[in-house]
Amino acid sequence: MILTVTPNPxxxxxxxxxxxxxxxxxxxxxxxRRAGGKGVNVARVLHAxxxxxVALLPVGTGDGELLRAELVDSGVxxxxxxxxxxxxxxxxxxxxxxxxxTLLNEPGSRLSEMEWQELADAVHRLLPSASVLVCSGxxxxxxxxxxxAQLIRMATRAGVPSVLDTSGAALLEGVAAGPAxxxxxxxxxxxxxxxxxxxxxxxxxxxxxxxxxxxxLGPDGLLACTGEGVWRARPSRPLRGNTTGAGDAxxxxxxxELAARSSWPRVLRQAVALSSAAVxxxxxxxxxxxxxxxxxxxxxxxxxxxxxxxxxxxxx
Amino acid sequence: MILTVTPNPxxxxxxxxxxxxxxxxxxxxxxxRRAGGKGVNVARVLHAxxxxxVALLPVGTGDGELLRAELVDSGVxxxxxxxxxxxxxxxxxxxxxxxxxTLLNEPGSRLSEMEWQELADAVHRLLPSASVLVCSGxxxxxxxxxxxAQLIRMATRAGVPSVLDTSGAALLEGVAAGPAxxxxxxxxxxxxxxxxxxxxxxxxxxxxxxxxxxxxLGPDGLLACTGEGVWRARPSRPLRGNTTGAGDAxxxxxxxELAARSSWPRVLRQAVALSSAAVxxxxxxxxxxxxxxxxxxxxxxxxxxxxxxxxxxxxx
Numbered sequence: 001m002i003l004t005v006t007p008n009p010x011x012x013x014x015x016x017x018x019x020x021x022x023x024x025x026x027x028x029x030x031x032x033r034r035a036g037g038k039g040v041n042v043a044r045v046l047h048a049x050x051x052x053x054v055a056l057l058p059v060g061t062g063d064g065e066l067l068r069a070e071l072v073d074s075g076v077x078x079x080x081x082x083x084x085x086x087x088x089x090x091x092x093x094x095x096x097x098x099x100x101x102t103l104l105n106e107p108g109s110r111l112s113e114m115e116w117q118e119l120a121d122a123v124h125r126l127l128p129s130a131s132v133l134v135c136s137g138x139x140x141x142x143x144x145x146x147x148x149a150q151l152i153r154m155a156t157r158a159g160v161p162s163v164l165d166t167s168g169a170a171l172l173e174g175v176a177a178g179p180a181x182x183x184x185x186x187x188x189x190x191x192x193x194x195x196x197x198x199x200x201x202x203x204x205x206x207x208x209x210x211x212x213x214x215x216x217l218g219p220d221g222l223l224a225c226t227g228e229g230v231w232r233a234r235p236s237r238p239l240r241g242n243t244t245g246a247g248d249a250x251x252x253x254x255x256x257e258l259a260a261r262s263s264w265p266r267v268l269r270q271a272v273a274l275s276s277a278a279v280x281x282x283x284x285x286x287x288x289x290x291x292x293x294x295x296x297x298x299x300x301x302x303x304x305x306x307x308x309x310x311x312x313x314x315x316x
Numbered sequence: 317m318i319l320t321v322t323p324n325p326x327x328x329x330x331x332x333x334x335x336x337x338x339x340x341x342x343x344x345x346x347x348x349r350r351a352g353g354k355g356v357n358v359a360r361v362l363h364a365x366x367x368x369x370v371a372l373l374p375v376g377t378g379d380g381e382l383l384r385a386e387l388v389d390s391g392v393x394x395x396x397x398x399x400x401x402x403x404x405x406x407x408x409x410x411x412x413x414x415x416x417x418t419l420l421n422e423p424g425s426r427l428s429e430m431e432w433q434e435l436a437d438a439v440h441r442l443l444p445s446a447s448v449l450v451c452s453g454x455x456x457x458x459x460x461x462x463x464x465a466q467l468i469r470m471a472t473r474a475g476v477p478s479v480l481d482t483s484g485a486a487l488l489e490g491v492a493a494g495p496a497x498x499x500x501x502x503x504x505x506x507x508x509x510x511x512x513x514x515x516x517x518x519x520x521x522x523x524x525x526x527x528x529x530x531x532x533l534g535p536d537g538l539l540a541c542t543g544e545g546v547w548r549a550r551p552s553r554p555l556r557g558n559t560t561g562a563g564d565a566x567x568x569x570x571x572x573e574l575a576a577r578s579s580w581p582r583v584l585r586q587a588v589a590l591s592s593a594a595v596x597x598x599x600x601x602x603x604x605x606x607x608x609x610x611x612x613x614x615x616x617x618x619x620x621x622x623x624x625x626x627x628x629x630x631x632x
Binding site for chain 2: 015017020021022023024025026027028031062065066091093095098100101102103104105106107
């Protein structure tokens with residue numbers, strides 16, 4: 001079972017609009033609501049491809065009621081930690097005219113010390129049946145920045161590898177706890193290392209404690225910096241669609257292959273294939289399973305030869 | 317008591333943002349939630365100025381829970397009709413950079429025949445203690461377009477004057493029922509009459525059955541076309557602020573003076589003063605009471621002499 005933890009989940013609402021024109025009255029032609037937050041999206045993708053998973057998340061008042069109801073309906077296995085604050089909402093404005101995706105992200109409510117402890121206790125209780133721990137998304141406001149680091153250390157003690165997908169101080173402190181993989185995107189990586197070159201920045205994060213750094217490069221795929229080498233993986237073709245949740249699908253692919261102890265090229269292929277399939281899914285956490293099957297064979301993976309900067313094709 | 321009916325209420329959420337840039341991730345610096353819908357805003361303003369009022373509205377699932385809780389907390393007297401569908405949400409995006417106000421309005425859920433009947437029964441029960449009936453806002457999806465007309469006729473039979481503030485077919489059919497006042501804005505008026513000139517369009521609505529037509533002209537104030545003459549009222553100065561709810565505050569002013577059987581110039585003065593005070597209030601339904609007191613003396617009202625197009629100052 002792959003355990004995902006989402007400390008700052010959200011009710012994800014998607015409005016389909018014409019053009020997003022500021023200073024006007026906009027009437028969404030479609031409104032979709034679902035349980036969200038990055039770890040919930042990861043679990044949703046894992047569940048869709050038949051992987052045993054549990055999404056662990058705190059759920060509070062306000063939009064928390066709708067989040068609970070939708071997640072129960074979805075069939076994605078989950079465990080809730082009930083909290084006193086209001087669960088936040090994130091709103092995605094999808095324009096059908098110019099394909100822009102605009103996100104309105106509420107900050108969320110802080111967790112009390114006791115609520116954090118309950119969440120950590122639940123991780124501790126679930127770890128013995130977990131093959132991978134995924135820590136995903138922002139921390140709630142006023143959290144200790146080492147919150148993910150504590151969970152990662154707990155997993156390491158239980159012999160469970162961790163995947164960390166967050167940003168800023170939570171990423172830097174989490175990296176120090178030695179996760180198996182961190183998956184920043186290019187701007188998160190630049191922000192937390194101060195380095196423009198993704199490879200140099202990924203190496204800097206490895207030097208700080210991460211076993212491997214997989215950088216998501218949007219439509220250009222993934223760059224992997226590992227103890228066994230450096231790889232680049234590219235999707236077989238550019239895609240148009242909803243990119244919200246594509247990074248979460250990549251994390252699902254990473255966790256899936258980490259659980260199977262696959263080679264890095266296979267990890268990358270899976271991550272890029274699921275990420276592409278997610279762009280074609282209508283909402284964050286949806287994947288086009290047929291496209292995923294085809295793309296898994298079509299992703300281009302090449303090992304980067306660091307001596308002469310040459311990238312050689314790899315097909316294992 | 318002034319009775320307001322809001323068949324399609326909403327949880328009003330206001331996000332305070334920097335610039336609204338499409339295709340970006342926006343993090344609101346402040347999030348406010350309150351019970352909304354035009355008739356609820358009208359009741360809120362009436363309550364704020366000390367006028368006895370009751371807001372009558374259907375409330376369903378989803379955001380209905382938050383709407384209920386907020387309205388109870390607000391102290392605004394209200395009566396709920398419980399319904400099975402989800403209550404909608406409207407989101408206001410307030411940019412602090414360029415003062416734009418962008419609205420995201422969900423359509424709402426349809427009311428069943430039985431739910432409509434319960435709402436009408438509640439109006440019938442409350443009318444004997446009402447001095448004015450206010451019918452405000454859009455009808456829920458799939459409503460009979462004569463829904464407001466039925467309520468207005470019920471009020472007329474009970475000897476209670478009605479104020480109607482809606483648009484499209486609901487406005488046209490409502491006008492035919494003979495409300496004391498309809499308050500379209502310039503674009504609603506143009507849309508439903510096909511006439512560009514506000515005075516000509518207002519006369520057309522009077523000819524269709526409205527006793528008086530008060531057209532809101534945004535920052536330019538109000539134009540009143542009545543059986544006793546035509547008046548223009550202008551705020552004393554241009555104002556910057558949140559214009560959402562300014563029209564509802566104007567309706568509150570109209571209802572307030574209609575209940576007091578005031579002269580048209582007094583009705584207009586009150587409507588413009590409350591509307592201006594609402595622009596200075598942070599959220600729809602808030603009014604700056606001190607500004608309202610001062611503006612009530614400062615609004616310029618002039619009678620429009622139709623013979624020579626000359627507008628003469630009026631001070632009664």
